[in-house]
Amino acid sequence: MAVSFQDNEIQVAWSDVFSKDAYRIMISDIADNYPQKKSVRVDYGDINTYNVDFAMYVLDNPDRCMEIARKTVMSLVPNINRPGDAINVRVYNLPRDAKVEIRNLRADHLGKLIAVEGLARKVTTVKPRMTHALFRCSRCGSEIWMEEPGTILREPVMCSGADGSCNKQNLRFILDMKSSVFMDTQKIEIQESPEGLRGGAQPERISGYVEDDIAGEVTAGNRITLNGVLRSVEKGERDKSTVFETFLDVTSVEFEQHEYDEILITEEDEERIREMSRDPQLFDNIVRSISPSIYGLDEVKRAIALQLFGGCHKEMDDGTVMRGDMHILLMGDPGVAKSQLLRYMSMLAPRGIYASGKSASAAGLTAAAVRDDFGDGRWTLEAGALVLADKGLACIDELDKMTDQDRSSLHEAMESQKISVAKAGITATLQCRCSMLAAANPKYGRFEEDAAIADQIDLPPALMSRFDMIFVLTDKPDKKKDTAITEHILMAHQRGQARMVPDSVEIKGVDVKGIMERTSNIKPVYDVDILRKYVAYSKRLTPIMTDEAKGIIQDSFLRIRLMGNGGNSVPITARQLEAFVRLSEASARMRLSDKVTDVDANRAVDLVEYYLRRIAGNDDGGFDIDKIASGISSKDRNRIDVVRDLMREYGDEGLTMDELIQHGSNQGLAETDVTRAVKNLSDGGEIYRTPAGVYKRT
Secondary structure, three states, rough: OOOOOHHHHHHHHHHHOOOOOOHHHHHHHHHOOOOOOOEEEEEEEHHHHOOOOHHHHHHOOHHHHHHHHHHHHHHHHHOOOOOOOOOOEEEEEEHHEOOHHHOOOOOEEOOEEEEEEEEEEEEEEEEEEEEEEEEOOOOOOOOEEEEOOOOOOOOOOOOOOOOOOOOOOOOOEEEEEOOOEEEEEEEEEOOOHHHHHHOOOOOEEEEEEEHHHHHHOOOHHEEEEEEEEEEEEOOOOOOOOOOOOEEEEEEEHHHHHHHOOOOOHHHHHHHHHHHOOOOOOOOHHHHHOOOOOOOHHHHHHHHHHHHHOOOOEEEEOOEEEEOOOEEEEEEOOOOOHHHHHHHHHEEEEEEEEEEEEEOOOOHHOOOOEEOOOOOOOOOOEOOOOOHHOOOOOOEEOOOOOOOOOHHHHHHHHOOOEEEEEEEEEEEEEEEOOOOOEEEOOOOOOOOOOOOOOOHHOOHHHHHOOOEEEEEEEOOOOOOOHHHHHHHHHHHHHHHHHHHOOOOOOOOOOOOOOHHHHHHHOOOOOOOHHHHHHHHHHHHHHHEEHHHHHHHHHHHHHHHHHOOHHHOOOOOOOOOHHHHHHHEEEEEEEEOOOEOOOOHHHHHHHHHHHHHHHHHHHHOOOOEEEHHHHOOHHHHHHHHHHHHHHHHHHHHOOOOHHHHHHHHHHHHHOHHHHHHHHHHHHHOOOOOEOOOEEEEEEE
């Protein structure tokens, strides 16, 4: 049975809690600096230490207990006596059983002190609310103080003048705005954190009102815990309703101290993490733990494993910021498990968000301007998917299906990791320091064998060049590979079926135990829980590059630059050099090392050269990054120059395609070279085709 406390017992309890040195110092600081400081922050653990029953009583009867707590503090501070002056008692660090998910809030929680965790989705401007109004009688000038608990102004009913002469009269009272007491108030709407959501669940939301000195501290996108009392308010309809809306009357706000604090790492976990880092097979084991039900894709999984750990965020002396997050693009034929890999990574990353480009709008990815329902209908910002993935991983599927306008909003988010918003009279900059893992299909649905890969990627070159690595996943019939994939998929299904069979059940003719042993390679080496903790733990490190590693990266970069055919083509740019650095830092972080060594540098070089060979490789063994960066390779530019010269020479009366091919072959160009050059020139608006099929210069 719940223990009940009398008012004097509650007061004694609070006096005892406040007698601790920490609170005595806090209260004397308030006495000296009021009203700049006006809150006593009480750790719930201290109340629990004093008396467990009383601590439970505070959670169940917060209004009564907090009122007495305020009076107790006020009695300890002598110089605060004006009407409306108050000292706030803010309880924080509530126990785990007082933390309630927004979707689990019920009528039982009304009037109880609870903690709700989530992301600040909408935050209004801070506005003053009158708490104590000073009225003057228009007849005798008497002062009357009125307490204003709600949002509707209450006026005095009668004059309380000393002589009592006004009482019978029809009175008018004048509000003294200057002398009345106001308190800052702000409305915050928070939604559930994406990590805690079950697959496909819509995140629930709740509004909270913060008042006084904690108003204005929260901005959209913050991860916060609101501690407060759940209250109900009648729906504002003309007819009285018995269904009530709920909101949180916030007592205190706790900010996330560290970006991965929601992942609790115990001492045993830390010991296990250090043990894992000493394993020479660590890198291979982590790669094998990434979506083991997908066969192969080893190079892609290696890159994604490094992306999970990420490079280091750096700030230079002049304020320039260098991003440490890596962006990876997977271009592939249908059915090569791109989406499955993305969904797995959004679950595995300590903070992952999955969005499909076909259904996501620019506002949904960046930030939407929405009308605020806090009285005057102002516009406020609502954080989108990339802002919610701040310091995490944003997995965007079907990037090629997005509209150009929506896709353009990704440019700034990827490079400068900020989102500038100028909507509905709001200009703001939101942080989105996240890595991006995107997937897209080829332009024609499947990669063509004979055509260049760069021509089949239907993404603007400006966006392509922002990805640190681009992987092309093709699906070609190959007897040996197909046999292995088929075997792997069927074994995965067998293992899935065997897992559903209870241990005690035996099926005649089927060796369930044998199936589980035979398919053990499909089981991840490290389970998701410890891997997330490992990644979160590694983020605390900032490894420094050794001279040896610097030399390896420099040699590789300069060697590839020299493949530029004497300046005609650009095989690699400074953007890829940064990719080298980020990959090597991530590799060092993965080993929990404080320095980037030759092992890390070589791993980065191997991956970058592998992807360049697939995407920007030339027939002669060199690289030409212009295929990606500008959409036109240096060879194409040479062909275009030849065709352009032909058009200048013969262009007055125009040339048919056959004539262009004939003249081009005399200059050493193949038919496909000429047709591609003509297409590039007509796309660029330099030439046009007449109805008669003749090409002319514009």
